[in-house]
Amino acid sequence: MAPPLIKICGLSTPEAIDAAVAAGATHVGLVHFKPSPRHVSIGRAADLRERVPAHVKTVLLTVNMEPAQTSDIVQVVRPDVLQLHGQETPEWVQLMREHSDLEIWKAIGVKDQASLEQAQRYRPFAHRLLYDAPAGALPGGNGLALDWRLLAQFRHEAEWGLAGGLDAGNVAEAIRQTRAPLVDASSGVESARGVKDTDKIAAFCEAARAAMAALPG
Incomplete structure (x- = not known):
């Protein structure tokens, strides 16, 4: 079985980065989107x-x-992965992939089976599809969960991950139902909006690893 992939998103302080790394996160997310309480400048x-x-x-x-x-921003920040979390078209994603050596993820708001099927048009261009709850006031980080049953019944033909309202209390059930190879938390590991909590980060990572290890086969 592949090692569990765990992303902590919306990190905005050195202490939060350190907490995610210490907890065993495999990915850390930096949000560059001014309306978000987790926004960080390019610098x-x-x-x-x-x-x-x-x-x-x-x-x-x-x-x-x-x-x-x-x-231009990628040249300054030098991330390993670029996550497109808006209404970017498949052609947009294709353009980014053709002009970058980065791993490209496309976040998709899933509200029903039709939206899940439609998301597959990104499959030729994105290295990973990240399924999230439908966008609320912000594209992500709203603490809203999607219907995991949709993913449990879906035949995945692309690399993918699960986001949307995940925390230490529900991530095990989310993994059990969906067998998600990657889980992504943001608001679920905060003590206040945009403020990451070291203990919650550690608890989430521990719960996710245990749940992935318990999956059969």
Whole structure:
């Protein structure tokens, strides 16, 4: 069985980076989107990225940003993964992939079977599809969960991950139902909006690892 992949997103301080790394997260996420309470400037993102050890991947999250501008930011921050979390079209994702050597993820809001099927049009261009709850006030980080049963019944033909309202209390059941190879938490590991909690990060990572290890086969 592949090792569990665990992403802690919306990190904005050195202490939060350190907490995620210490807890065993495989990916840390930096949000560059001004309306988000987890937004970090380009300079701040670059500084935080320097703190991430080589064995942990840095994910830069952007929302509906023009490809040229995104490329400029990528040159400064130097992430391992670019996560597109808005209404970017498949053609947009294709353009980013063709002009970058980064791993590209596309976040998809899933509300029903039809939206899950429609998401597959990104499959040729994104390295991973990240299934999230439908967008609320923000594209992500709203603490809302999607219907895990949709993913449990779906035949996945692309690399994928699960986000949306995950925390230490529900991630085991989410993994049991969906067999998600990657889980992603943000609001579920916070003590206040945009403020990461060291203990919650540790508890989430521990629960996710245990649940993935318990999966049959």
